[in-house]
Amino acid sequence: MEVIYSEECLKHAPKYEILSGSAKPYFESPQRLTAIKNHLASTDRYAILPPADYTLAPILRVHTSEFVEYLQTAYNKWVEQGGDSQGVLPECFPHPKLLAELGGAKAWIETAKRDGNVLAKAGLYCFDMSTTITGDTWNAAYISCQAALTGVHRLLQLDASSSANKPVGVYALCRPPGHHAGEDVCGGYCYINNVAVSAQFLIDYELEQVESLRIKDVSLAHPVVEVEKRTPKRKVLILDLDYHHGNGTQSIFYTKSNPLYISLHGTPDYPWFTGASHERGSGEGEGYNINIPLSKSTTDAEYLSALHDVLDGETALAFNADVVLVSLGLDTWHMDPIAGFQRLKSLETYWRMGEMIRTCAGTKHRPVLFVQEGGYWIGQLGDMVENVLDGFLG
Template identity: 35%
Template sequence: MKAVYSPLHARHDGGMELHRGELVPCFEMPSRADYIRDAVTAAGHGLTAPRDFGLAPILALHDAGLVEFLRSAFDQWKAVGKDGFMLPSGFAARSMRQDVIPPGVNGKLGYYAFDAGTPIVEGTWDAAYASAQCALTAAALVAEGERAAYALCRPPGHHAAKAAYGGYCFLNNAALAAQYLRDQGRATVAVLDVDYHHGNGTQDIFYDRADVLTVSVHGTPETEYPFFRGFADETGEGAGLGFNRNFPLPRGTDWDSYRGVLETALGVVAAFKPDALVIALGVDTYENDPISAFKLKAEHYPLIGAAIARLGLPTVFTQEGGYAVAEIGTNVAAVLTGFERV
């Protein structure tokens, strides 16, 4: 399987984040991609550089104001005499106006961000743009006839919504891949998210559409980020009613419990009969992940890959979470190898 990788990911090195009330060093760090790159190449998956599809695919899914803010945010930050990493100090939450975009950079931060855990630094846009191009390139490889392709996306993307960023995510890589496949003639596409955290951004982008099915297996938002999305009763709206399925699971879920729910989610995908599949691949379901609470072991990741492969669909993998840094590469490579062996 070809793995699409850009070294520009390293330009995003966030510094500090606010995690459950504490300011801590970022869990989403450049070494994550380095470990994955080394493991997937060692497993025989060849690296390829991303093509440049420009801004058009991004602007087709994301609000132009959000994109322009991400492109210019750090310049605006420097213009008011600041440096380092950017975090918001206020949000357009309940009782606040959401119809006015503040002109100043601090107001814009709180308008477009939905958490204080996603710092912006000088190289963030370069990394996020390259990450999106990795996803689009993997989708292009599959559209051109590859059985599967893997996009080593960093920063990740599945929390990025139409007009908001957060959860370490700036542009929604999985959604970009799915839309590219649609644009290349796949009548229907399914997105299956197996990250520990709910892919609220992907759900937001496709929530009113029937041509892209979104399915997510994740830690319950009753206790887990993003807290306000990912409940089982969120099933889509308008034309998309019935085309969003969430499978929230409690903290401490082990393989015996997870496996059955994963099979149910795969059954939902199979019943949809899509022409292509995008997997938002997070391996923060691993038992030693520092910000997650499932109990999957290394031996289970090839089984996940094999289960996905049995759907028999052209498949794009986009990298999402996984913060047990030393093990992340091994677990990602195991999913890809398990897929290829079927």
């Protein structure tokens, strides 16, 4: 299987995050990525390939230009204003109870956007204390997303040339992760929502249009452009297997009927205020958002049964996706230092997850892009990934 990977993704390396009230070494570390890369490279079944560049245009279909500009400029402004060189962290958020009345709230938010004060913007554009912006963050987040888009491109090429009934899959081994990032907010170690941008990319473009967008040299100074609306080209299923609820992906597509978003996640846990089963989407999107909150004591068997039920459930069958995007978090493992189902202890479960992704919703083989999200127990990350991918290949 092809694995898209870039060393640029290693350069984002904040020293610490605020966890349970104190500064702890940053769990979302570059070592996570190198551990997985080295593990896969030690077998002969994976080809490690570099990302290409599909410009800012696909990112701007999901994120606002003011948010993207903030990510690009925040660190330098922060340092100019005397901030710690470790990077930008908010000190105050526009909490609903802080906002005296709606008119006032709107005015303050507009002021924060216009006014150059990075401390106001930090709280406006970030929702937690674990998503530091360093001088290397924008570049790494941009390349991380380009790795996912390159995965989409390769997947479409492989699918076009593949013989029927052979699984077609690609793995985007990227960081920082994406599923907590919303259209104009970062959080949960996530800045650009790689899976959401990839889903919209699949919906927006035919393979030929993807080819024409591709540029060889990565340039980080793309002008902000208006991106035209397009007619949908494919139906996309997003399957979010990270331990945490993908609040960002959910919110980006909450009012849309394509993609279909399905998340299995531990509860009650971070991000605390999203992920309930009654959050089903709204308007046109009603019924296209499926949350499966699971107790933290969920076992291997219970997890697999919940996954099977939703993948072979009525909604997924009726949706009949053309392509599947998997938000592949490995923080479901019982030993994960910040997450984990306490009784999910068998590596074979990851193999079964891969197999279920291949065989779900009838016999039709769908191309699948696996996109790396969380997972912090570095010693076994490679084993978990290998099991999922091998289970998928069968």
